[in-house]
Amino acid sequence: xxxxxxxxxRRRVVVLAAAVVAGALLAVVLLFVLPGGGSxxxxxxxxxxxxxxxTAGHRPLAPDFTGxxxxxxxxxxxxxxxxxxxxxxxxSWCDPCRAEAPALGVAAQQYRPSGVAFLGVDVRDTTASAxxxxxxxxxxxxxxxxxxLLITQDFATAVPIAGTPVTLVVDRTGHIAGAxxxxxxxxxxxxxxxxxxxxGSSR
Amino acid sequence: MTDVRAPEADPFESSAxxxxxxxxxxxxxxxxxxxxxxxxxxxxxxxxTSMRVALVLLFLLALGSVPGSMLPQESTNPxxxxxxxxxxPALAPLLNHLGLFNVFGAPWFAAIYLLLFASLVGCVVPxxxxxxxxxxxxxxxxxxxxxRLPRSATYSVALPPAQAVQVAANxxxxxxxxxxxxAERRPAEDGDLPDGPWVSAEKGxxxxxxxxxxxxxxxxxxxxxxxxxxxxxxxxxxxxxGSSFEDTQSALxxxxxxxxxxxxxxxxxGITLDKFDASYITSGxxxxxxxxxxxxVSYTAYPGGPTRTDNLEVNRPLSVDGAKVYLIGHGYAxxxxxxxxxxxxxxxxxxxxxxxxxxxxxxxxxxxVPDAQPEQLGFSGVFVPTAIEVNGVLQxxxxxxxxxxxxxxxxxxxxxxxxxxxxxxxxxxxxGMHQLTTAPQLLLKGQSLKxxxxxxxxxxxxxxxxxxxxxxxxxxxLPALICGIAALAGLLLSFMVRRRRVFVRARASGPxxxxxxxxxxxxxxxxxxxxxxEDEFASLAAELRSAHDQAAQRQHEGE
Numbered sequence: 001x002x003x004x005x006x007x008x009x010r011r012r013v014v015v016l017a018a019a020v021v022a023g024a025l026l027a028v029v030l031l032f033v034l035p036g037g038g039s040x041x042x043x044x045x046x047x048x049x050x051x052x053x054x055t056a057g058h059r060p061l062a063p064d065f066t067g068x069x070x071x072x073x074x075x076x077x078x079x080x081x082x083x084x085x086x087x088x089x090x091x092s093w094c095d096p097c098r099a100e101a102p103a104l105g106v107a108a109q110q111y112r113p114s115g116v117a118f119l120g121v122d123v124r125d126t127t128a129s130a131x132x133x134x135x136x137x138x139x140x141x142x143x144x145x146x147x148x149l150l151i152t153q154d155f156a157t158a159v160p161i162a163g164t165p166v167t168l169v170v171d172r173t174g175h176i177a178g179a180x181x182x183x184x185x186x187x188x189x190x191x192x193x194x195x196x197x198x199x200g201s202s203r
Numbered sequence: 204m205t206d207v208r209a210p211e212a213d214p215f216e217s218s219a220x221x222x223x224x225x226x227x228x229x230x231x232x233x234x235x236x237x238x239x240x241x242x243x244x245x246x247x248x249x250x251x252t253s254m255r256v257a258l259v260l261l262f263l264l265a266l267g268s269v270p271g272s273m274l275p276q277e278s279t280n281p282x283x284x285x286x287x288x289x290x291x292p293a294l295a296p297l298l299n300h301l302g303l304f305n306v307f308g309a310p311w312f313a314a315i316y317l318l319l320f321a322s323l324v325g326c327v328v329p330x331x332x333x334x335x336x337x338x339x340x341x342x343x344x345x346x347x348x349x350x351r352l353p354r355s356a357t358y359s360v361a362l363p364p365a366q367a368v369q370v371a372a373n374x375x376x377x378x379x380x381x382x383x384x385x386a387e388r389r390p391a392e393d394g395d396l397p398d399g400p401w402v403s404a405e406k407g408x409x410x411x412x413x414x415x416x417x418x419x420x421x422x423x424x425x426x427x428x429x430x431x432x433x434x435x436x437x438x439x440x441x442x443x444x445g446s447s448f449e450d451t452q453s454a455l456x457x458x459x460x461x462x463x464x465x466x467x468x469x470x471x472x473g474i475t476l477d478k479f480d481a482s483y484i485t486s487g488x489x490x491x492x493x494x495x496x497x498x499x500v501s502y503t504a505y506p507g508g509p510t511r512t513d514n515l516e517v518n519r520p521l522s523v524d525g526a527k528v529y530l531i532g533h534g535y536a537x538x539x540x541x542x543x544x545x546x547x548x549x550x551x552x553x554x555x556x557x558x559x560x561x562x563x564x565x566x567x568x569x570x571x572v573p574d575a576q577p578e579q580l581g582f583s584g585v586f587v588p589t590a591i592e593v594n595g596v597l598q599x600x601x602x603x604x605x606x607x608x609x610x611x612x613x614x615x616x617x618x619x620x621x622x623x624x625x626x627x628x629x630x631x632x633x634x635g636m637h638q639l640t641t642a643p644q645l646l647l648k649g650q651s652l653k654x655x656x657x658x659x660x661x662x663x664x665x666x667x668x669x670x671x672x673x674x675x676x677x678x679x680x681l682p683a684l685i686c687g688i689a690a691l692a693g694l695l696l697s698f699m700v701r702r703r704r705v706f707v708r709a710r711a712s713g714p715x716x717x718x719x720x721x722x723x724x725x726x727x728x729x730x731x732x733x734x735x736x737e738d739e740f741a742s743l744a745a746e747l748r749s750a751h752d753q754a755a756q757r758q759h760e761g762e
Contacts, residue, residue: 020328022321089453092574093628098621123453128540128551132574135547148447149454150506153471160466162452 051180051188053195059175060158062087062168065151067144070122070130075144077119084116084196085170086189089152089161090143091125092133096183097165101137103186104167107193108141114197121146123164169196251318252325260319267315271306274298323425327418334415342383342405345706347398349725352706354737356724356744360751362758364709367720368400370754371707374747380404380705399710399720406703413696420693423686431679436460436469438674443536443553444667447475449506450526450674472524474502477512479668481533483602491563491602498530498670515670525676532671534558535566537586537609543575543659550575555669556586557629563599564588569631570611573620575659581614581631582661585643597645609646609663613639613654703728703736705743722751 041058045051054060066076077085088104090097108118120143122130130143146152155161159168159179169178169192178192238246250256275283284304288295302309349355360367372382383403439457440448448454450470460468478499484492498515504524513521521528534557541550549572556568570582589601590608597610616636620626644652646663653660704727709720724744728736 024324095620095622095625098573124448126550126552128548129572129574132543132547132549132572136574136576148473148475149449149451150473152453153449153451153473153506156451156453156466156469157471162458162466164453166453 045188045191050182051178051184051192053178053192054176056177059171059177062170062174062176063154063158064174065144065154067146067151069142069144070127070134071142075142080117080119080170081174082172084111084114084172084193086111086116086118086193087121087155087168087170088118088184089121089123089146089155089164089166089168091123091164092129093125094164098133098137100165100167100183100185101133101139103184103189105138106186107189108139110190111193111197116193116197117141119144121151123147123149123152169193171196248325251322252329253322254326257319257322257326260315260322263315264319267306267312270298270303274303274306276307277305320425324422327422331415331418331422334411334418338408338411338415342381342403342704344383345385345401345403345708346725349706349708349723352725352727354726354740354744356748357721358748358751359712359719359721360709360748361718361755362709362720362751363718364399364711364720366754366758367709367722367751368402368707370750371709371722371724371747372402372404374750375402375404375705375707375743378406378743380406381408399708401706401708404705404707406705407700408702410697410700410702413693413698413700416693417690417697418693420686420690424683424690427679427683427686429679430682431461431677433462434464435675435677435679436464437676439531439671440674441555441669441671442474442476443555443669444476444479445553447473449473450524455674470524471505472502472526473506474500474521474523474528474672476670477501479533479670481603481668485601493602496530496533498533515672525678527675529673529675530670531673534669534671535564535586535588535604535607535666536669537568537584537607537666538664539570539582540662540664541570541572541575541580541659543572543577543580544657545576547576549580549659553667553669555629556584562602564602565597565599568629570661571618571620571628571631573618578615578658579618579620579636580654580659580661581616581618581633581636583612583614583631583633585610586666597643604666607648607666610643611640611646611652611661612643613652613661615639615654615658701728701736703739705740707747722747 041055043053043055045053062077064077066074069075086104086107090101104118108116111118118141120134120139120141122143123146125145125147127145130145133139134143144151152161155166155168159166159176160181162181165183167180167184167189168176171177177196180188180192275287277284284295287298287304298304302311306312346352350357362370368384372384376382381404385400385402437457437459438450438455440455442448450472452458452466452469476498480495480497480499482494484490484494496517499512500515500521501510501512502521502523503510515521515528515530517530520530534555536553536555538553539550540548543549550570554568554570556566558564558566564586565588566586568584568586570580570584572580572582585597587597587599587606587608587610588603589599589605591598591600591606597608614631614633614636616633619632619635626632639654639656639658640652646652648663648665651660651662706723706725708723708725710723712719712721724747726736726740726743
């Protein structure tokens with residue numbers, strides 16, 4: 001068989017086009033296969049990528065917010081300025097929040113003498129259920145109600161909050177120094193807090 | 204001379220090439236072991252970009268989607284997959300191995316659509332180049348014997364050949380033809396142009412432009428779809444009347460982001476469901492069918508922004524902040540208040556119940572009270588908007604809440620929530636619990652059920668409607684629409700415009716050589732285009748002839 005004349009004449013164009021298309025496809029495949037590039041401004045505490053420490057100088061600024069606590073009093077985040085603050089996003093409906101509550105309670109007791117403030121942000125919840133939860137787990141630090149996730153959304157522009165629970169550690173300058181996305185363990189909280197408070201504290 | 208060639212050598216070459224590509228049986232039989240690796244690769248590429256393979260891939264794509272809709276999928280219905288495992292213990296692992304519970308994420312499915320994409324792009328890109336070349340191409344040289352063309356006319360005129368061709372060129376140019384002339388080298392000298400000077404004219408390049416537009420727009424559609432898949436997202440959210448949510452990932456019940464969408468790309472709008480009304484047909488055969496749905500919402504496009512209101516109806520979405528919010532479902536959320544043994548209010552909220560397949564919004568749900576003391580409490584319930592009893596079975600006679608009733612079974616024990624593994628809010632694991640009430644307890648609005656053993660009280664305090672919203676953001680939607688329209692326009696253009704060619708050649712004739720010319724006019728068009736060329740050619744030939752006669756007349760008068 002003789003090839004069509006146009007084929008011979010246009011082969012270079014066809015081969016070029018094929019190369020471009022193949023390259024583009026390869027790029028697309030790589031995009032789908034390769035994991036997202038990790039930022040060098042972040043240190044992962046373990047292999048799961050859930051618990052992170054942000055490098056000083058690259059810490060996202062925590063948004064300021066005001067709200068109402070579960071007990072009905074007004075709260076302004078700026079009143080904690082100058083202190084290390086642990087902000088825990090939780091809900092009474094959230095099963096991992098139940099699992100992590102004892103660890104948060106222990107860490108709160110331990111770091112209170114160092115001046116670390118603990119604050120809950122109670123998301124998509126009702127006061128009755130949230131108070132019962134706090135009562136049940138012996139949580140003594142305050143929680144701000146966030147039924148429509150307005151506060152959560154504010155924080156989600158600073159760090160990638162994809163669900164509940166999330167625990168953030170805000171340093172004395174109001175920047176987010178560390179985070180646990182998902183159920184936090186005592187070890188993770190202790191590691192982050194020891195770094196941020198500079199106490200090198202261990203149990 | 205080289206400027207003389209048979210017309211058969213140039214059969215609208217670009218159009219012929221169009222048909223070669225993506226044509227069935229466009230198989231290079233020379234490609235074999237003799238051609239080596241490069242030959243094989245070229246053969247494989249040509250196979251991939253052939254129409255036949257593209258159709259096979261399209262069919263495979265459709266076929267591959269079938270199990271995706273027949274079988275429960277991990278991404279959308281994980282509970283259904285678990286159920287399938289329990290009901291088909293032998294078959295399920297095999298299906299899972301084949302990726303049939305996650306069809307749209309399976310490697311074989313990705314292979315099909317990537318190959319299809321490659322096939323389409325590999326077909327369209329080279330054709331685009333060819334069409335672009337063809338749209339810019341000059342008409343071919345005039346054939347030697349114009350009388351052999353489908354349309355032709357011959358006449359004599361008292362003008363030298365070069366002048367006759369010039370007059371013809373002016374006429375054709377005035378009709379918008381693209382021209383190509385014979386080399387005008389000393390036309391009077393014999394031997395340079397033994398068959399006389401000529402002009403070729405071609406019209407209807409818009410056909411190629413339309414074809415080009417169609418192909419480019421087709422590529423645009425592909426890119427737009429990819430754009431939507433990579434940068435768009437879909438999300439679902441159930442919203443109880445009177446409550447609000449912000450478009451942030453934690454607030455969404457389901458979230459299906461595109462490849463390049465992160466939580467930070469969402470929102471930042473917020474929506475409150477102020478009121479939801481559903482009305483139903485109250486009589487006739489259609490009784491109980493929905494008449495209208497209306498969700499009154501207020502929303503802010505960004506936190507702290509002005510609050511606007513809108514009404515969502517079925518197929519009338521709210522557009523906010525680049526996203527569309529659709530009303531896709533609704534139901535009832537009975538409000539329960541639970542006090543535990545110590546008299547503490549441990550639960551007080553609207554609890555969405557889901558209506559099953561049974562009609563008239565007979566809805567089921569669970570109330571989990573994990574912080575009740577001394578034991579966790581759980582209630583499995585049914586909400587009936589218009590309760591009637593048929594043979595001792597509770598049924599709903601109408602979807603509107605004309606006689607709302609809840610029926611509850613109470614449990615106490617361990618809800619199994621503290622392990623940290625998330626459970627569905629619509630299901631309750633009663634394995635660690637014991638039933639407190641033997642029979643389902645019916646409650647009317649305002650009635651309470653005292654739990655035995657002083658375990659507490661549950662009160663059915665009322666009910667509110669809920670709606671389920673689908674939030675979609677597809678940045679490829681508008682480009683895809685524009686490209687689709689452009690593709691259609693290009694296709695119409697390429698169907699309606701004909702390419703046609705007209706050639707004029709003048710040969711010296713008669714005794715006074717060089718003064719008298721025989722003019723031949725020939726024309727052809729593509730046969731697959733609609734008719735009408737005969738008339739166009741006839742009038743054009745007549746116009747040429749009269750122009751020639753007038754020119755000869757003027758010259759004669761001038762002498």
